[in-house]
Amino acid sequence: MILGSLDHQETGPWATVSDDVLARLDLDTAQARGLPNAAFTDPSFHELERARLFPRTWAFAAPASLVPEPGDVLPITVAGRPVFLARARDHSVRVFHNVCPHRGARLVTDELHGKAVLTCPYHAWSYGLDGTLHGRPHYHGPKMHQTRCNSSPEEARLFEIRSETWHDWVFVNLDGRAGAFEEFIAPVVREFDGHDLSVFRRSEDAMRFEFQSNWKLVVENYCDFYHVFAVHPELDVAMSDEVRRAMWPGGCHMFNGYSFEGASSGISVEQADLDLPKQPGLRDDLANSMVFGLVFPNFAINVYPESVQAVLFEPVAHDRTIMHMWFYYVGDAARASQFSKQRARLYSDWAGLNAEDEGICRRLQEGRTCEAYDGGRMAPYWDKGTIHYHRQIALAVRQEGAFAAGS
Ligand code: FES
Ligand SMILES: [Fe+2]
Structure with missing residues (x-):
């Protein structure tokens, strides 16, 4: 369980990073104490890290060279979250949450190559590797498709994650802040x-x-x-x-x-x-x-x-x-x-x-x-x-x- 306020820091996983713990980490190395055991053994502290530590900073995702060519797509996880890397037509590497914005089906299950668009297997909504919506078959009723020409491609784009590439290494900031x-x-x-x-x-x-x-x-x-x-x-x-x-x-x-x-x-x-x-x-x-x-x-x-x-x-x-x-x-x-x-x-x-x-x-x-x-x-x-x-x-x-x- 994630508690919202440090007022509760004396209980549960918060005790692991309490003011006292922080004060002991501030001492000279010989006098300092490391994090309490719970930081390594308590599943709820692991959850706390997953919810607060990894999203807040720039976490490493994967080498960009694992998607070398435009059209390459690679599903991975970052701090337990399913995401995928895609090399778009402009050669940029993009990172997206691995979910279809329609009804939430997992979009990518395997490494893919030569893809111009990704098509969700559930209702066949399709997306470009820059995340924009390409089409929604039968969207307005039978045979009444929505395409790029009659919709705003931004309308239901993939959930993109803020990312940066340094040399061959892609980093993501999950909370965008x-x-x-x-x-x-x-x-x-x-x-x-x-x-x-x-x-x-x-x-x-x-x-x-x-x-x-x-x-x-x-x-x-x-x-x-x-x-x-x-x-x-x-x-x-x-x-x-x-x-x-x-x-x-x-x-x-x-x-x-x-x-x-x-x-x-x-x-x-x-x-x-x-x-x-x-x-x-x-x-x-x-x-x-x-x-x-x-x-x-x-x-x-x-x-x-x-x-x-x-x-x-x-x-x-x-x-x-x-x-x-x-x-x-x-x-x-x-x-x-x-x-x-x-x-x-x-x-x-x-x-x-x-x-x-x-x-x-x-x-x-x-x-x-x-x-x-x-x-x-x-x-x-x-x-x-x-x-x-x-x-x-x-x-x-x-x-x-x-x-x-x-x-
Ligand atoms: S869930 Fe993907 S198209 Fe419906
Ligand atoms: Fe070693």
Whole structure:
């Protein structure tokens, strides 16, 4: 149940983001406490996030390149809501609620190609991929059709969702009241300033990984460089100690990075000889390093000189998350067969890494059933990001700060 006012914040899911909880998130990292267990174990808090957090901000939807050609249509879900992506005739990517405005039938069930219009199977109302109404057969009675010529195409258009595309990544603002996307993404653009993300093309490799844990634990773990020495020994060896940084915030987002021994996108030392083209003209100080960004709330990118991994964290239930990972390479290296071995190697290394994290995330979820755990004891150097992230979750659910309507 969603309560409308923070007056009720001492009860139910609201207690999870109460003033006291927020005050403890404001303390120095070593003294701070993370979100209470209920934020990870209570289905009603999951509902609260679904109703207030995801709609209020810019949530990641999918790569635009999944609908490369005009006429391509792809049904997906965003925070549990059925929506679809469509590439319109003018090449723009549009996002719509996946429902017919007439009597509410689900409009799209499968990936489609070469579509000029979408026709609802129930009464055959049809729509262009820009959302405009094309026709309504027998609308005024038998054989009395309504067409584009005798109606206003805006009259019963599809329910469009506010969306923006940054490089290959489509973001949506479900409630239509978030601030400008340019402001939302500006800290991310700044952090990746030295990189040329426009040269990257998506390969056909896509990873889907299921975690038996709350989506926030999967995100937290993904952002946590502290556990690398204990959980990912191969990656640990590849990372240089000199430039292994803890998370730093940028708006509601956060970032970190490391430099690696050798000269590649490798996430294990064996990969130091990966022979893949690099971003042209990359600055010297970035030639042997990786920059990571968590684009709040549900998107992450790892940017290496030769590759990018783009990650969507999809909350499915309070204790179940699907992680989607797409792999990008410089220009033709994304598809050319001469690089297939390198791509396969990177893919399998990431599969191994994610499998190592799966068990850890399950333990994190299990640990949140212990009543003694009260938000944790944080490591001052490493857990700044954990606390920053929890604070953004609390503010978003409360719809305050950067998440207040129109800010
Ligand atoms: S519900 Fe789609 S045309 Fe009637
Ligand atoms: Fe990990």
